[in-house]
Amino acid sequence: MEIIETIPQMVDWTRQASRSLGLVPTMGALHEGHLSLVEKARSENASLAVTIFVNPTQFSESEDLGSYPRDIESDLEVLRNAQVDAVFVPKATEIYPHGYDTWVDVGALAGKLEGEWRSEHFRGVATVVTKLFGIIRPDVSYFGQKDGQQSV
Secondary structure, X not given: OEEEOOHXXXXXXXXXXXXXXXXXXXXXXXXXXXXXXXXXXHHHXXXXXXXXXXXXXXXXXXXXXXXXXXXXXXXXXXXXXXXXXXXXXOOXXXXXXXXXXXXXXXXXXXHOHHHHOOOOHHHHHHHHHHHHHHHHOOOEEOOOHHHHHHHO
16 A cells, blocks of 8 residues: 655656546545445455545634644555555645645535535535545545535
8 A cells, every 4th residue: 555645746656546546535534434444445446546635624713623633644544454556645735735726615515414514514525525626636526424515
């Protein structure tokens, strides 16, 4: 399993990946729900990448980004055992370099469901998912049931 930290390294890996590439984007703190997505993706694709990125742009000022659970070593061990081919673990500055100011606006959808009380949440989610898709270019991406609004 390759552990990849930079965008150029991830792009290089995806160019060498098999034709069918599955992606499971996560923020880490992996649990059984994540593992079921990984297992499904593994069974349906020749190559499998997982991202672990705690996206600061989907947290509001009143939410505590710093207290989001992180145990990268445990997560990597779980993914290694699940036969994941590559794990993309970029730093926030890799995804959002100094001066970054381009965002994905999902319009009225942003104010629905979870967006009713987390006004900037979906701008951050839509932006990072778009960026990850552009970097990794998966054939198929796997989201959990709680991420239904994200996948719309």
